[in-house]
Amino acid sequence: MLRMSKLFLKTLREAPADAEIASHQLLVRAGYIRRAAPGGFSWLPLGWEVFRNVENIVRDEMNKAGTQEVHFPALLPREPYETTGRWTEYGDNLFRLVDRKGADFLLAPTHEEMFTLMVKDIAGSYKDLPVSLYQIQTKYRDEARPRAGLLRTREFVMKDSYSFDLDDAGLDASYAMHRDAYITLFERLQLPYVIVSAMSGAMGGSKSEEFLAPMEVGEDTYIRCTSCDFAANVEAITTPVPDDQPLDGLRAAEIHDTPGTPTIGTLVEFINQDESMRRADGRDWSAADTLKNLVVTLKHPDGTTEPLAIGIPGDREVDMKRVEAVVAPADVEPFGDDDFKQYPALKKGYIGPGALGSSNASGIRYLVDPRIVTGTAWVTGADEYNRHVIDLTTGRDFTPDGVIEAAEVRDGDLCPACGSDVEIARGIEIGHIFQLGRKYAEALDLWVQGEDGKPLTPTMGSYGVGVSRCLAAVAEAHCDDIGLVWPREISPADVHLVMAGKDGSEQQRTAEKLAGELEAAGLRVLFDDRVKGSPGVKFKDAELLGVPTIAIVGRGIDADEPTIEVKDRKSGDREDVALANVVEHLVEVCAS
RNA sequence: CGGGGUGUAGCGCAGCUUGGUAGCGCGCCACGUUCGGGACGUGGAGGCCGGGAGUUCAAAUCUCCCCACCCCGACCA
Incomplete structure (x- = not known):
């Protein structure tokens, strides 16, 4: 029994000024947590009680799913992370420290390496697999900007599990097992969730889905259909492709002088004022009729670079997140003045398909938005300063090297599943399931002996649930103007x-x-x-x-x-x- | 890392423009009266005014530098 007369607790009538969102304000006001460090919170008795309730539900569901609990240090040596390349890859987000002997250590942001090494240590035979292991542990990430109370901290508790299977079918089964366990888990926590596809196809066969709690305070944006249950990350959504249009009878492309039209807006205004540039159907030109071409530099992991041209309708912006998802593992960098010097065919501000594509002047690979199908006519750069071309028609006047999902997604775009409108929504990432494949097993030389005596490399999955974040999400989802309203199982x-x-x-x-x-x-x-x-x-x-x-x-x-x-x-x-x-x-x- | 904002008592805030002994509400302590929707009275405790340097007889207040926090963006297996 908790007696309020003795309980180490002080409630606050007013919320601290630095707390913006409901869960943060209420958890502090109700005396559950206190801020202790940038991106770090202390737990008071009632808060810790609630925390353990959440933790135990997570543990219970993982045990029921057949995964076994283990535990690792958070303080780890550099070596395993060096082997997999993540000591560098993780960049500034990794907390690094040096011991008295000068050896490098890190505070683990996640534990793929250690689990892989543990299985390598213990499992020697195919008979030891499949196995799924998990831990509930404090993770450290030096976030650029901790925010929103417990929702984004630099020290947080995560349940992370890892599956080890002999083949893809086994991985699929382990993945499905975790997915089902998470569904049960979030229902038990009374957390609303949507499952969104988190990766586009570029990463090969690997599959990944995120569990998002749909809430305005969430920092992940995703796309959901207003009519069916489709939901996806902006990186993962595909644009429905319109049918090709017949080329017969379309007007020939025509180049016009268009002085003083540096932006899409000024260009559209200019061409609408001149009768000789009317659209074939008599309507006004709009930004959506223009074809905007942008060049970026792809930086591959091996250090080589390559230019890439992207063409999208002019009423949209390029979404760099989407581009990066498509070209991963390459990084995307802006095309600088020096780069333009190397490609004299490119006239900055007036780049058109005429100069792009592997068969054209620049030889730069040219990918376009899926909406740019054969038979669509565009206003676009004429590859000469102060000139544009009108009615440049796809499939007749130019042929791109392929399509790319690079354009920003907007409210009202079409659902790839049912064709209705989609909308942009926000959510809190509460879980992430991921088919890793053999990347870590290969890097760390994990193999087991197969039935035939030959070595087999296991294939892995990794699966995370933010425990402390879930608590905050529950608080956020279950509160009102006057306080918190805990689901019974979580309540202190x-x-x-x-x-x-x-x-x-x-x-x-x-x-x-x-x-x-x-x-x-x-x-x-x-x-x-x-x-x-x-x-x-x-x-x-x-x-x-x-x-x-x-x-x-x-x-x-x-x-x-x-x-x-x-x-x-x-x-x-x-x-x-x-x-x-x-x-x-x-x-x-x-x-x- | 870019843009914006804020740092004064445990919490919320005023004071800064125009320099002159640091205030209010809540909370806290003591005593008394109250006791079904954050009671009242009286008396108290509590502050290096984020830090440093400067200007000045005098700095919370003016100047410069730094730091921290919050928001937006970038970043976020």
């Missing part, structure tokens, strides 16, 4: 029992007795036994703390047939229950 108690009476009163005697009876009946009781302070203070605190059921021992006690007020925190519904029945009643309420 089943019943918040309020003694609304003076020291030495009948209320006090009854509440003391009732608290003991409730606990004996198996309920977790948070007992506000404070003798000072008005009832109003206790009611406000009970609402702020968010225990799902509040029972008040107050003036109902003075009646001939004494009653206890039982209140549902979420709905606000209250009822008077006869004292004689209240234990039974509360047991029932808490079981439902």
Whole structure:
């Protein structure tokens, strides 16, 4: 039993000024957490209780799924991460430190290497696989910008698991097992979620999905369909391809002088003012009729670079995230002035398909948006300064080298699954499942002996759930203007029992007795036994703390047939229950 | 890392323009009165005014530098 008179707790009437989002404000106001460091929080008794409840649900579901719990140090030597290249790859996000002998260490951001090495150490035969292992552990990432309370911190608790299988079918099964476990887990945490595809096809066969809790305060944007249940990351969504248009009867392309039109906006305005440049159908030109061409430099992991030209409708921006997802593992860098000097065919600001493509002047690979299909006519750069070409038609006047998903996705774009409108939404990433393949096993030389005596390299999956982040997401999803509203299984108690009476009163005697009876009946009781302070203070605190059921021992006690007020925190519904029945009643309420 | 904002008591804030002994509300301590929706009275405790340098007889206030935090963006297996 937690007694408020002794509990190490102070609630705040006002939220700290640096807390912006509801979960952060309420968790601090209710005395669950305190900020202790940039991107780091301390847990107070009630907060730690809630944390452990979340952790235990995660643990329970992982155990049920058949994965086994292990535990690693967070403080690790450089070597394994050097072997896989992540000591450098992780960049500034890795916390690095040096021991007294000058050896490099890191605070682990994730543990693929260590799990791989553990399996390498223990498993020698194909008979030892498949196996899935997990840990619940503090992770460290030197985030550029911690924010939003517990949602993005530099030290956080993550459940990370890893599967080791002999073949792709086994990996698929392990992946599906984790996916199912996560679905059960998030339902049990009462966290709303959507599952979004997280990768485009460029990474080969590897598959990855994110579990997002759809909330405005989330920092991941994703695309969801307004009519079917399609959801995907912006990187993973594909643009429905329109049908090719017939080329017969289309006007010939024509080059025009277009002085003073450095932007799409000024260009459209200019050509609409000149009758000789009318569209074939008589309508005004719009930005969507223009073809904007952009050149970037791809930097491959082996250090080589390569230019890439991207053509998209002029009413859209290029989304660098999408480009990077497509060209990964290459990095994308802007095309600089020096680069332009190397390609005199490119006239900055007036680049058109005429200069692009492997068969044209520059020889630069030219990929276009999927909407740019055969038979579509465009206004685009004429590859001469201050000139544009009108009615340049795809498949007749130019042929791109291929398509690329590079254009920004917008509200109202078409759903690849059903063709309805999609919308952009935000969510909190609460889980991520990932088919890694053999990258780590190969890098760290993990193999087991097969049935035929030959070595087999296991294929891996990695699966993460942000435990502390989930807690914040639950708080965010389950609160109102006056406080938190915990799902029962996460709540620090089943019943918040309020003694609304003076020291030495009948209320006090009854509440003391009732608290003991409730606990004996198996309920977790948070007992506000404070003798000072008005009832109003206790009611406000009970609402702020968010225990799902509040029972008040107050003036109902003075009646001939004494009653206890039982209140549902979420709905606000209250009822008077006869004292004689209240234990039974509360047991029932808490079981439902 | 770029843009914007804020640093004054545990929390929320005023004071800064125009330099002159640091204030308010909540919370905290003591006593008394209250006791079903954040009670009231009286008396208290608590601050290197983010840090450093400068200007000045005098700096929370003016100047410069630094730091921290928050928001937007970039970044985020």
